[in-house]
Amino acid sequence: MFLKNREDTINNILDIDLKSNTENIKDFIRGYVAKLKKDGAVVGLSGGLDSAVVLKLCSEAIGNENVLAVILPERDSDSKNIKDAIRLARELKIKYMNKKITLILSLIGIYRMYPPSFLFKKSIVEKYITRKRKSISESLGKDLYISNLTGSSNKELCRGLAYCRIKNRVRSALLFYYAELNNYLLVGCANKSEWMIGYFIKYGDGIADIMPVISFYKTQIFAMADYLKLPDYIVNKAPSPDILPGIIDEDMIGISYRKLDIILYGLEKKYSVSKIARISGATYDEIKRVIEIIDKSGYLRKWPVMF
């Protein structure tokens, strides 16, 4: 689904000049490393698209020898993603660390909440998670994604969110640690699509010293990945937070990236709803939902709310 309509989007409204944009990003990374007197850059590598694009950009900006890729898998991580991450770091000749954080998360006590995927067939765990999500959604009687944006007294939902979010927060604490030990800059991988709809963990993957691709929609990150000649094993998989088995981005968000990005673009350009519907192929309800999501996720994009 996420790939089907890529061609007409890329050759279309979300087209960007890939050469000049990637050069600008590289200048930005280089400039910031110099400004903060850092000796290199750390990128947290997940095996997914965004971190691969950022890793490649860092490597081209400041030299592969000054980049450290940090891979931080845990019990529920997809083993294919770990392998892909390691393979990419090796192919790009970038030094990497692969440190499991399962024990740390165990000490915090999170794994009591969900069955370990290594004890069961992947398909069984995925079914279990899907059923759980469905039952929470039904008991709430509303859009699960929107419910996730604010608090909820539903205990199951709270546990699920806490379970997922601590993983990325422990990761970012470790990424900063390795960055600081080496006097490196922590370079984050958030993109504009996920940023605008709050599809990131506040103070988890939503933090870093700099966020070099945050002005670009996911569709544009795909185009960058092609332009940067990232390998198929990175590009050709459904985007997923890899935080719970069986969860992929477009299922969670409830809309395809293609539609979402054009809606976000249209809203940014202040197009009329009918024009947005025409160019994105989205229904009025889908557009209304995105507007609600942007609104309700606003506090996630703000530095701690001040008094």
Place this chain on the structure above:
Amino acid sequence: MFLKNREDTINNILDIDLKSNTENIKDFIRGYVAKLKKDGAVVGLSGGLDSAVVLKLCSEAIGNENVLAVILPERDSDSKNIKDAIRLARELKIKYMNKKITLILSLIGIYRMYPPSFLFKKSIVEKYITRKRKSISESLGKDLYISNLTGSSNKELCRGLAYCRIKNRVRSALLFYYAELNNYLLVGCANKSEWMIGYFIKYGDGIADIMPVISFYKTQIFAMADYLKLPDYIVNKAPSPDILPGIIDEDMIGISYRKLDIILYGLEKKYSVSKIARISGATYDEIKRVIEIIDKSGYLRKWPVMF
């Protein structure tokens, strides 16, 4: 030193209406809990002044039964602070958790860097740390506090910073975890003095859902503590990050809070340097140094720098 001149400051230029200000803060906390549909508030309790003030304000705002105090000591924590934190939570009838994070930090591998204080007399460890700071400072040949604000190729300094910062980042990950498990709001304790000079850990104690006392200088937090009738064992100790034995705030920052706050106030009001010198008793060099610190710490107060 931090207490000596309190009286003339409190009755002076930094005076605030304590009744209306604390009422406004409580309204703010209550409003945010409601807005984000939370069932209560979490406060990370250190045994120090700021978190005690915030805890008391939360308790008065939403009721002590809806507040959870989380105490997260580690190997190097001052045992007096832990005792004071527990005592305060008990006296205020606020439920609390006391979870040691030493094992988590051990797994990350940080403790190999410094000698454990429980094996030595406190005074010996403090001497060791002080000597280390002095030797780093001498080899850098410049102001250690200002050097801490950007990167440095000094390996000793990098290790020291990484060692301290990971502690607060693991703490904030855990605070969010307990907040989310309970559908509580994480309420942070940063104040204006430390915020303006970058005396906080970016994405460590510098993050939370809301920061209700961030518009107030440390001098004003002291006044609030008196007004809120916080006990002597909390108020009468030298402010310290309690992150390395022997480190107290005013030594680290290199200026007393009293002077600092009046300088910050004067700069905010755009007073002339000579006026600031007159009202604060600071030298021109001290004022120049604070201006440099504000400038160099600017990036710490920004949400991840965007492209």
